Each structure stands twice: as C-alpha cells, then as structure tokens.
Amino acid sequence: MISVSNVSMRYGAKVLFDEVSTSFTPGKRYGLTGPNGAGKSTFMNLLTGELEPQKGSVVRPRKLGVLSQDQFAYDQYRVLDTVIMGNKRLWAALVERDEIYAKAEMTDADGMKLGELEGVVGEEDGYTAEADAAILLQGLDIPQECHERKMGELQGGQKVRVLLAQALFGHPQALLLDEPTNHLDLDSIHWLKSFLNDYEGVLIVTSHDRHFLNGICTHIADIDYETIITYTGTYDDMVVAKTQIRSQIEGQNAQREKKIAQLNDFIARFSAGTRSSQVQSRRKEVERLQVTELAKSNIQRPFLKFEQKR
Ligand SMILES: Nc1ncnc2c1ncn2[C@@H]1O[C@H](COP(=O)(O)OP(=O)(O)O)[C@@H](O)[C@H]1O
Ligand SMILES: [Mg+2]
Incomplete structure (x- = not known):
C-alpha cells in the first residue's frame, strides 16, 4: 500500500497539487494520467521518494521497483549486474560478500559476517539472480550476447529496456513506472503487458499509449484541477465517467x-x-x-x- 496524505506541491506560481490525499492498494493496477505539465512525473518522484513534498507525507513499502530516468548511471556496470541492482538488499549483500572473499586473510568476525550475508542472499533468491535477470532481459528483447557487456556499450533504447528489467527485478512490493513503453517494440510491449497483468503488488504507471493503459489498468488516478481523482476501470472508462460528471x-x-x-x-x-x-x-x-x-x-x-x- 502507498499512502499519500495532504501533499501540496508548487513550482513558483504554478500549483501542481493542493492538499492531495489518496492511496494505492496492492493487486490494483493504476494508470496515472493528466494533461502535459499536470505533474505526473513530479507525482511519481514524490511516490518514489526522489522528491520530498513541500507539505504532507508519503508512506511507501520498503521494496520499490522504479524505472530509472538516468541512462548513464550504470555505464560502468555489467548488464546483468545492473538488473540485479534492482534488488538493493541483495546487491548490497553480494558486494559485501565479494569484498570479504577477496581478502587475503579472514578474521572470525569476517566468517560470522559471511554467514549472515549468505543468509540474506538466500532470502532474496540470490542463487538464481543471474538466471532470473536473464529471463527478464530475454522478455525485453535484450539478446544473451549483451548480458555480459557493460551498460556503456549498449544503445540508448537497449539501456532503457535494461533499466526496465532492473525495475521489475526482485519481486518489488510496488512498481512505479513513468513511461515504460518508450523504446519498446511491439513484442516487448506485449511481454510487459502480460508481466504487469500477473504482478500482485501496487502498480502505478504513466503512458502516452492509451491502448497500453487500457490493456493493463484496473484504475485510473487522474491528475486534474490540482488534485487527483481515482476512477475504477481503464483509461476509456475514465474518459466516459469524467465526461458524464462534466x-x-x-x-x-x-x-x-x-x-x-x-x-x-x-x-x-x-x-x-x-x-x-x-x-x-x-x-x-x-x-x-x-x-x-x-x-x-x-x-x-x-x-x-x-x-x-x-
Ligand atoms: N524542478 C522543477 N522546477 C520548476 N518547475 C518544474 C520542475 N519540475 C517540473 N516543473 C514544472 O511542473 C509542471 C509539471 O511537470 P511534470 O511533473 O514533468 O508534468 P507531466 O509529467 O505531467 O508532464 C510543469 O509545468 C513543469 O514545467
Ligand atoms: Mg512526465
């Protein structure tokens, strides 16, 4: 569950949100819509925690899957590792474990720590992480021969797809995807649709692609009038409901x-x-x-x- 309480946000004279309270429940798939400049991306950043609200608060689960907007942040990492980094707890444990193994001599404390880290790796499905990451990459049309390469060697469109795999990796409790279909071909869009339709956490997604939203959303959270109104149904249902209210x-x-x-x-x-x-x-x-x-x-x-x- 993601809860938003009394959130207000403005840039200069432009008010984006005025005292917005709403919540997003697991198992429901929300499309976040609104005209250009209404504040969809800003609201996403408030939900991920990248941005602090000027007023009010947001409560979110511990494990978030977020589509990174920075295409260059992972350039020096392997493609597979970039995906696995989507599970922060697992990645931190793997890094610390490798550091200890790399030591010339291990102390008793190191041995204890290793045991603890192996526990975390096990809990987070670390032993199948590379295989799980490869399956996601395959679904998003990143061929096997790219998996061992560095992110910096990939084209922009391929990088975006790896970052999408990163967001989906590691069973996040909430998925926050701002324009995930950019740079996807039709097969990948199809694959993503079925992945999201099977997803059981809280999904919040923005997209310019009305058909994509119609294909996955159970609810639409529409930003308008400086607030957010949640409608039941798909994008087309929301337009009908809104027209009736009007x-x-x-x-x-x-x-x-x-x-x-x-x-x-x-x-x-x-x-x-x-x-x-x-x-x-x-x-x-x-x-x-x-x-x-x-x-x-x-x-x-x-x-x-x-x-x-x-
Ligand atoms: N960091 C910022 N500083 C000033 N204005 C901003 C900033 N970020 C966004 N805005 C403004 O806030 C409005 C909403 O932006 P955004 O959230 O990107 O909208 P959307 O994603 O719905 O198109 C726009 O008018 C934009 O120019
Ligand atoms: Mg935007």
Missing part, C-alpha cells in the same frame, strides 16, 4: 443561470419601486447563485459531445 456540472450551471436571469429581471423591474425589501433579498440570492466557473479540465479541450435525440 455534463452534470454543465446542466446544473445552466439551471442556475436561468434562475439568476429571472431574479435579475425582477430586480430590474422593481428596483425603482416600493418593493425594496423583496429586491434586496433577490439581490442576495443572485450573489449566492453566481455560477462557479467550470474548472479547466483536460477533457474540456478537445471536446466533442453528441446528444441523443431518439
């Missing part, structure tokens, strides 16, 4: 405008006359009814609406 607000506004016009008419006719107390009370009512401006929404532009006549 029509409802439009209908209510139209009724209010009509009422205001009637009241104003009364005020214009009788304001010079003797019914001043009635005019006064209608003026108050007009103030109360002032139409609240419909908040700007991403489905407001481009917006097509067909009315059914029969």
Whole structure:
C-alpha cells in the first residue's frame, strides 16, 4: 500500500497539487494520467521518494521497483549486474560478500559476517539472480550476447529496456513506472503487458499509449484541477465517467443561470419601486447563485459531445 496524505506541491506560481490525499492498494493496477505539465512525473518522484513534498507525507513499502530516468548511471556496470541492482538488499549483500572473499586473510568476525550475508542472499533468491535477470532481459528483447557487456556499450533504447528489467527485478512490493513503453517494440510491449497483468503488488504507471493503459489498468488516478481523482476501470472508462460528471456540472450551471436571469429581471423591474425589501433579498440570492466557473479540465479541450435525440 502507498499512502499519500495532504501533499501540496508548487513550482513558483504554478500549483501542481493542493492538499492531495489518496492511496494505492496492492493487486490494483493504476494508470496515472493528466494533461502535459499536470505533474505526473513530479507525482511519481514524490511516490518514489526522489522528491520530498513541500507539505504532507508519503508512506511507501520498503521494496520499490522504479524505472530509472538516468541512462548513464550504470555505464560502468555489467548488464546483468545492473538488473540485479534492482534488488538493493541483495546487491548490497553480494558486494559485501565479494569484498570479504577477496581478502587475503579472514578474521572470525569476517566468517560470522559471511554467514549472515549468505543468509540474506538466500532470502532474496540470490542463487538464481543471474538466471532470473536473464529471463527478464530475454522478455525485453535484450539478446544473451549483451548480458555480459557493460551498460556503456549498449544503445540508448537497449539501456532503457535494461533499466526496465532492473525495475521489475526482485519481486518489488510496488512498481512505479513513468513511461515504460518508450523504446519498446511491439513484442516487448506485449511481454510487459502480460508481466504487469500477473504482478500482485501496487502498480502505478504513466503512458502516452492509451491502448497500453487500457490493456493493463484496473484504475485510473487522474491528475486534474490540482488534485487527483481515482476512477475504477481503464483509461476509456475514465474518459466516459469524467465526461458524464462534466455534463452534470454543465446542466446544473445552466439551471442556475436561468434562475439568476429571472431574479435579475425582477430586480430590474422593481428596483425603482416600493418593493425594496423583496429586491434586496433577490439581490442576495443572485450573489449566492453566481455560477462557479467550470474548472479547466483536460477533457474540456478537445471536446466533442453528441446528444441523443431518439
Ligand atoms: N524542478 C522543477 N522546477 C520548476 N518547475 C518544474 C520542475 N519540475 C517540473 N516543473 C514544472 O511542473 C509542471 C509539471 O511537470 P511534470 O511533473 O514533468 O508534468 P507531466 O509529467 O505531467 O508532464 C510543469 O509545468 C513543469 O514545467
Ligand atoms: Mg512526465
């Protein structure tokens, strides 16, 4: 479970989130949507912990799978090792274990430590780590002959796929993927879809690919109006639900405008006359009814609406 409590975030005059509280549950697959610049990437960084909220707090599980946005960070590492680094606890234990084995002489304390480290490696499936990493790489179309190479020797598109394998590696409790389909071919997108559909933790994903979101999401967390509203269903379901809510607000506004016009008419006719107390009370009512401006929404532009006549 990931919980977000009263989070606010702004850059200069631009408010991205105002007092947002929401949560993300294991077994549900959330698409994070919203217009460009709404704050999807910023929100992802708040969830991963890369960014601290200016106000409020985020509670997240210990083991996170995050798609790294830095393509050069692992250039000096082997491809397989880059994937295994996705499990931080395992990687730290492997590194420390190798350091002890490399010593010319081992103390008793080293021996004790080794026992402890082997325990961690076992718990984290360390003995099958390379084979598990290879399976992920294969699924993402990184051929065997690349697995032993350095990251720096790979092309940009291949690196992104290795970083995606890193995010998926090691059974994370939550997967946070910002635009994972960039640089994937159709086969890899297909593979990723079925991987994510089998995933049992908390999945939160952003994508420009509507079909991809429709193929995996059980929920859509939509960023709009400086807040986040979670809809049940796929991307297309969210658009329909949002359009309905919008029509409802439009209908209510139209009724209010009509009422205001009637009241104003009364005020214009009788304001010079003797019914001043009635005019006064209608003026108050007009103030109360002032139409609240419909908040700007991403489905407001481009917006097509067909009315059914029969
Ligand atoms: N570090 C930053 N400093 C200033 N403004 C930023 C920073 N990061 C993002 N922004 C602004 O915040 C808004 C949201 O950005 P972003 O989260 O990348 O949106 P999205 O991923 O939804 O397109 C944009 O207007 C962007 O220019
Ligand atoms: Mg973004």
